[in-house]
Amino acid sequence: MANRQTDEQLDRAGRLVLRSATGSEAETEAAATSPFVFTRMRAAIAEEERRRNETGGWLSMFLVARRAVPAMALVAVLAAILTVWSAQLSAPSAPVQSDEEALFGTPAAGVEQTVLASRNGPSKDEVFNIVVDRNYGEGAK
Amino acid sequence: MLVAGANAGDDLAFEELFNRYRRHVAYTASRFFARREQIEEIIQDTFTKAYFALDSYHGTHEKSFKAWLTQIAVNSSYDQLRRARRRPEQALSDLNDTESHEIALQLRSAGRDIESALVSRDLAVKLLARLSAEDRLVLTLLDVEGFSVAEIAEMTSWSVSKVKVRAHRARAHLRRVLRRYL
Structure with missing residues (x-):
């Protein structure tokens, strides 16, 4: 019972601390109406767009390369088959031992x-x- | 209408969205951060993320856009809380003897009339710096903002059971922190 009461008391104190740690109305309003926030945000958007364009080039190249993997594998298999086949054709028949x-x-x-x-x-x-x-x-x- | 315009690249429409919702985003950020620069950083981060995510917004009502923006603001605040915990200056958040004595006095004097009482903001911030970002997030959303567990789950993309477990652990942790002052 005493423990429960203590927990409730601690929870109330916790809510008080959480509420006290929030920003004041004045600070919040000042931040919301700051003339620099919009300018900084536009700069951040421009920077992010530039970064995305740069990485986008590499990304598209990677995607194309990834799509070419099955075709390259097929070509490799065909080349291997041709090599083995041509080697078998040109090899002399084994002499018969007398x-x-x-x-x-x-x-x-x-x-x-x-x-x-x-x-x-x-x-x-x-x-x-x-x-x-x-x-x-x-x-x- | 404005969202569609902004999504189509209309800068004026996006500016109008910014002007319309900046106070709301500032309010959400102020639940987690007390300093003006920190709140400004969250506003900037939230609208930047929103700009690039506009095509993923499929709502039609103004209310749902506000909820969508709140979700981004909460997640930006959460990221900022996590970054703040990794910084070395976080060690300065330890309370000295005088501050410990002061906060103990403030908490005890609040007594049962805790709803109308307040403790020093700086001391409260220092005290809460001992919580993890997850604990701080879930307790603020539950106890300060009054969101339901389901709403928090949707906002954070956590499961309902994860929110419940996290809230239980966060409360237990905060009790341990406060026990020495009461």
């Missing part, structure tokens, strides 16, 4: 071996014999 290659490994570079190691050509043994025979013949000469 049985001999699987057994003896990839032959070293050389005209004879390239010719002789073709799929329908002679076997490694035949090639070996040819080379030995040729060397033998040259030696015999």
Whole structure:
């Protein structure tokens, strides 16, 4: 009960303080009729308009750029597809590995071996014999 | 008519609106600020904001334009209260021993006849500087201006429950501030 009474008393004092902190009629009237307020307000409006015009240029550029994003993404995807497609077209087909290659490994570079190691050509043994025979013949000469 | 003209860029129409409502805006500002310069600043800020927001005003009656302008003035005052709390000179709002003694005397002498009593404006302003901007706003609108919770909610764009909670906390805070003087 006493607490409630104290709260009510404090609330009344609070209202008194709030009312006392308000501007007087004279101050309010002086502020409302001040000849400079309208001039300052017009200056503030002009300044704000200038600021908006400046930022408006950047804003419109940003909006245009934002609208261009989907188109740019589409162009990027198309370019990627074209790149992959053209790379696949120009790539040589993978050579088929012969049985001999699987057994003896990839032959070293050389005209004879390239010719002789073709799929329908002679076997490694035949090639070996040819080379030995040729060397033998040259030696015999 | 005047609003439409001002919105279409008629400077004379806007000047007429300014002349017609400046006293009302000054009165609203004076509920929160006591000094003339502060009230002038709120008038300037309110009409500047109103100028750029005229196309968002869709009312047709003079009364609703006044209410719309009051809403802008209240929000300008609220912004100003928040800015004032961030300033370092706010620390000067602490009451010294003499001032504390004086306000205690004034509050006690007011007794029950509190409606006709007044305490020193400077001391009251210093005392209220201890409240947050939100507390000050909601208590002034409720206790000084006599707005309803719903009206305050509409004015501040807060929810009704937020206004109620804020009012409850603000009152409790003001009681704590005043308890040491009573």
